[in-house]
Every structure is written in C-alpha cells, then in structure tokens.
Amino acid sequence: MDHLLIQGGVPLRGRVRVNGAKNACLPIIAAALLTGEPVIIEGVPDLLDVRTMIEVLESLGSAVDYEPDSGLLRVVSGDLLPAAPRADLVGRMRASFLVLGPLLALKKRVSLPLPGGCAIGTRPIDLHLKGLAAMGAEFSTVNGCVEGETAGLQGARIYLDFPSVGATENIMMAATLARGTTFLENAATEPEIVDLANCLNSMGAAVVGAGTTCIRIEGVAGLCGTRHQIIPDRIEAGTLLLAGVVTGGDVIVENALPDHLKPLRAKLAEAGVVVEEVGSTAMRAAANSRTAAVDLKTMPHPGFSTDLQPQFMTLMALSKGTGTVTETVFENRFHHVEGLTRMGAQIRVEGRQAIVRGQPFLTGAPLTASDLRGAAALLLAGLAAQGKTELNGMGHLWRGYSRLEERLVSLGARIEHISSETERAMQTGV
Numbered sequence: 271m272d273h274l275l276i277q278g279g280v281p282l283r284g285r286v287r288v289n290g291a292k293n294a295c296l297p298i299i300a301a302a303l304l305t306g307e308p309v310i311i312e313g314v315p316d317l318l319d320v321r322t323m324i325e326v327l328e329s330l331g332s333a334v335d336y337e338p339d340s341g342l343l344r345v346v347s348g349d350l351l352p353a354a355p356r357a358d359l360v361g362r363m364r365a366s367f368l369v370l371g372p373l374l375a376l377k378k379r380v381s382l383p384l385p386g387g388c389a390i391g392t393r394p395i396d397l398h399l400k401g402l403a404a405m406g407a408e409f410s411t412v413n414g415c416v417e418g419e420t421a422g423l424q425g426a427r428i429y430l431d432f433p434s435v436g437a438t439e440n441i442m443m444a445a446t447l448a449r450g451t452t453f454l455e456n457a458a459t460e461p462e463i464v465d466l467a468n469c470l471n472s473m474g475a476a477v478v479g480a481g482t483t484c485i486r487i488e489g490v491a492g493l494c495g496t497r498h499q500i501i502p503d504r505i506e507a508g509t510l511l512l513a514g515v516v517t518g519g520d521v522i523v524e525n526a527l528p529d530h531l532k533p534l535r536a537k538l539a540e541a542g543v544v545v546e547e548v549g550s551t552a553m554r555a556a557a558n559s560r561t562a563a564v565d566l567k568t569m570p571h572p573g574f575s576t577d578l579q580p581q582f583m584t585l586m587a588l589s590k591g592t593g594t595v596t597e598t599v600f601e602n603r604f605h606h607v608e609g610l611t612r613m614g615a616q617i618r619v620e621g622r623q624a625i626v627r628g629q630p631f632l633t634g635a636p637l638t639a640s641d642l643r644g645a646a647a648l649l650l651a652g653l654a655a656q657g658k659t660e661l662n663g664m665g666h667l668w669r670g671y672s673r674l675e676e677r678l679v680s681l682g683a684r685i686e687h688i689s690s691e692t693e694r695a696m697q698t699g700v
C-alpha cells in the first residue's frame with residue numbers, strides 16, 4: 271500500500287499556497303447540472319473527491335473537461351440521462367448526494383443510492399429529504415436507493431433542525447428552479463455556502479442571505495452558464511498553519527482568506543500563537559514556545575470547524591497542560607486518537623469529549639489513517655515527532671488534499687512517498 275515515511279523534528283519554514291476549497295467545488299460542480307449551457311469553474315483542486323464528482327456527472331450524461339494543472343473544469347450538461355448515477359460512485363463519496371436537489375428540480379424524479387455512513391458517523395439525510403418534501407417532493411427508499419419524484423417543486427418555508435451544510439446546499443439548488451419563493455431558516459452559514467450561492471446567482475438564480483441563518487431563494491424559469499472562481503480552502507489553510515505551529519516553525523500560507531480562519535486564529539491565540547495577516551490573502555503562524563493547553567469545542571460555522579478538530583488535537587497533544595476536545599458535529603470523529611496514543615500522546619476519550627494531557631514530545635510510529643482529517647492529524651504528528659513515522663491509509667488524505675506532502679517538503683519537511691510499486695521493488699530487490 272502507498273504510504274509516507276516521515277522523519278520528524280524539522281521546523282517547517284517558508285511560504286506555501288492553498289488550493290481551491292474541496293467543500294466549495296463539490297456542490298458547485300453539482301450545480302452545473304442546473305443548466306445546459308457551459309459552466310466553467312476555476313481553481314478546482316486535483317482531489318480524488320473531485321474525480322469522483324466528475325464521474326458522477328459523466329454518468330448522468332454531462333460532458334466534463336478537467337485540466338488538473340490549471341484547475342480549470344468545464345461542464346456542459348446536455349439532456350441528462352435518467353437520473354440515476356452509478357451506485358458505486360455515490361457509495362464512494364457522500365458529496366455525490368448533492369446531485370439530489372438539481373436532478374429533482376430538472377427531471378422531477380431522482381433515484382440515488384443512499385450515501386453510506388463513513389468512519390466519522392452515520393451521516394443521515396433526513397434533513398435533505400424533509401426540506402425537499404416541504405417543496406412538494408415525495409420520497410421512498412427502495413433497495414437501498416432514495417426514489418424521489420415531484421409534479422414540480424414549489425417554494426416553501428423550511429426550518430432545518432440542524433444547520434446541515436449538505437441539506438442547505440441541496441435545498442438551495444433545488445429552490446432556484448422551484449415555482450415561488452423558498453425561505454430556508456436555521457441554514458448552514460459556512461463560507462462554502464456563500465460561494466455556492468454566488469455561483470448560482472452568476473447563473474441567474476435569485477439567492478439572498480447566504481452566509482446568514484436565513485436564506486431566501488426566488489425560483490426562476492431557468493439558469494444560464496457561468497465562469498466561477500472557487501474560494502480558497504480554509505481547512506487546508508488551517509492544516510498548513512498548524513503544520514508550522516506543531517513543528518515549532520514559521521509558515522506563511524498564501525491564497526488564504528483571514529475572515530474564513532477567525533475561529534482557528536482565536537483558538538491559536540488562546541494557546542499562545544499569534545496568527546498574523548500578511549496582506550489581504552495570506553496568513554503567518556510562528557510558534558515561539560510550547561503552546562498552552564486549551565479547551566476546544568467544534569460547532570457549526572462560525573464556530574470552530576469540525577474539519578480542523580483532529581489537526582488541532584495534534585497540537586494539544588504537545589501543549590503544556592491538559593485540555594479538552596468536544597466534538598459536537600459528528601458522533602465518531604476521534605479515530606486519530608489511537609494513532610496519537612501510539613506516538614506517546616496521553617488522551618482519554620469519554621463519549622464526545624477527549625481529555626488531552628500534553629506531552630513534551632511524541633515519538634514516531636507505524637500508523638494507519640482511517641479518515642481524511644484524521645490522516646492530516648497523524649501526518650502533522652509525524653512531522654512534529656522525534657524519529658520516523660510510517661503513515662498508511664494515504665487514500666484518505668488524497669481525497670481532500672492535493673500533493674500535500676510535496677508542499678510540506680517545500681517547507682523543509684522530510685517526507686518520502688513510498689508507492690506500492692516502489693515497496694515491491696524494494697522487497698524483491700529489483
């Protein structure tokens with residue numbers, strides 16, 4: 271299996287550029303289904319999840335051209351095939367479920383395999399279905415698929431029990447072509463929601479209030495093509511800043527929007543790390559001394575992002591004192607604790623809370639990641655640890671980070687990517 275060999279203990283220094291946001295481009299690629307005109311998306315990162323979403327659209331009959339080097343993606347969704355993407359694709363990636371809203375709006379019927387749960391939780395879709403049902407859709411679950419149909423979506427007033435990002439996105443996309451006006455309350459307010467709304471409005475939609483808890487969508491007769499630039503990936507920016515901090519280095523991340531990183535900056539300041547703005551689109555984090563323990567609680571935006579919780583826990587494993595991590599968004603997002611513990615971290619998990627007693631150092635160990643952000647957390651721990659770490663489960667990392675190890679090496683990290691072919695050759699001595 272492909273794995274990384276990390277020689278830890280090297281402070282990372284220098285400048286590194288952040289890619290476009292995975293969690294912005296996936297719904298925006300799905301939104302391209304809403305028009306038969308060309309949709310050109312700039313800044314699309316070369317990720318396994320992007321490749322999967324492209325396959326989903328192609329399985330629906332869209333023509334997709336993607337240039338990974340330039341990040342330019344072009345979609346033309348002609349007359350869509352029957353609304354049923356390949357089951358294996360939807361099972362591979364939950365975000366494939368984001369074609370639900372567009373297909374229902376366009377085809378008035380949809381058949382989608384239930385998105386699997388994953389390592390971090392059961393990931394239900396009840397809020398998606400409840401919102402769309404309020405707009406006049408009817409759903410049934412047959413042979414593991416969600417079958418939906420409608421005589422035509424109507425605007426509705428919808429209150430989400432939880433500010434679900436995916437449900438907000440599916441409902442918002444469907445409402446752009448509904449008859450009448452939809453009010454979506456207790457909506458998710460993540461920056462990726464705003465980016466999707468901006469893209470939809472550039473296609474002729476009428477979305478007002480994205481980024482707040484109440485979004486108004488006035489249905490229109492049809493949408494046109496557009497050209498849209500994806501926002502920077504705030505989770506990747508945070509991951510890179512934390513890589514600088516945990517290694518005692520000094521890292522500047524470019525193409526990062528300070529506004530999107532306020533929760534992380536506030537928590538790092540509490541731990542004794544000042545993250546300063548470098549111009550309007552770069553941030554710098556330098557760790558001058560061992561950080562102080564803090565208490566962290568993940569919340570929907572604008573709270574601290576659950577997608578940075580594992581990476582921040584790595585920092586806490588090396589901080590002075592004992593802190594707590596409370597994961598309120600997902601029910602099972604502490605898989606990285608097992609790997610950190612193998613490296614000498616002192617962490618006790620009690621339900622949705624982890625008590626982290628910081629240690630002066632971690633030691634390298636053979637590790638296997640089991641989810642995307644957990645893989646990032648273990649990679650950061652390997653960079654900070656004394657000695658060598660072998661990190662397996664790289665497929666998880668490559669779902670959400672493009673060439674992360676190369677960019678870390680450009681900051682001085684000592685990382686070797688051992689592919690399965692190389693490993694076989696090393697073992698057979700050829």
Ligand code: EPZ
Pocket residue numbers: 292293294296364365391392393394395396397398399432433434435436437576577599600601642643670
């Ligand atoms: C999006 O997932 C992100 N993925 C996740 O990023 C992120 O962690 C999450 O939002 C929260 O911010 C993408 O954007 C592709 P949710 P999503 O619906 O939409 C419950 C990463 O690492 N819920 O906001 O699936 C659910 O169980 C990934 O990049 C329901 O109960 O998240 C969870 O506990 C991981 N019913 C909570 O809401 C529903 O119908 C948050 O889920 C939907 C969700």
